[in-house]
Amino acid sequence: MRRKEQRPQIRSIMVPVDFSSYSNQAVNYAAMIAKKFKTGIMLVHVIDSLSYSVTDTARVIEHRRALETIAGTLLDNLRKQLREKNLKVKTYLVSGTPYREILKKTQLEKVDLIVMGTHGRTGVEHLLLGSVAERVVRLSPCPVLTVRLSSGSRRG
């Protein structure tokens, strides 16, 4: 007997954001798709904890707090912009290794589609994908849409 194939569904979309022009463009695409599928968007930013693991001095902690404050504000701004388009938005600010945290959230929140930039702030444009994007594409359990910039709007 032939098994009935399950139709893929898009009920939850996640956008990992690093606040670069690439991830802003990914947010635009995600908004368009979310409207079409009448679903919400999750924005996730990961504060990279790698550089803080060895020496946790007071200055490092202070620096980290500043990063959290800035990232929190930028996430809030994105949330407001999307809510103005009548989209439901959740934001997550986490610490850790970016690709690992993105994949953890994907599983935990049962994400159906990830939309992210081909590149980000780390600036390796000669490669097809940046290192976070490459790992997420390779290891994600759900489809990943990678968004590039048009030639007129590179970097930011």
Ligand code: AMP
């Ligand atoms: P990269 O692979 O670092 O060049 O970045 C590619 C894309 O991965 C970016 O456009 C973002 O969508 C996402 N990304 C990179 N770093 C982070 C981060 N720290 N937190 C969340 N998403 C990120």
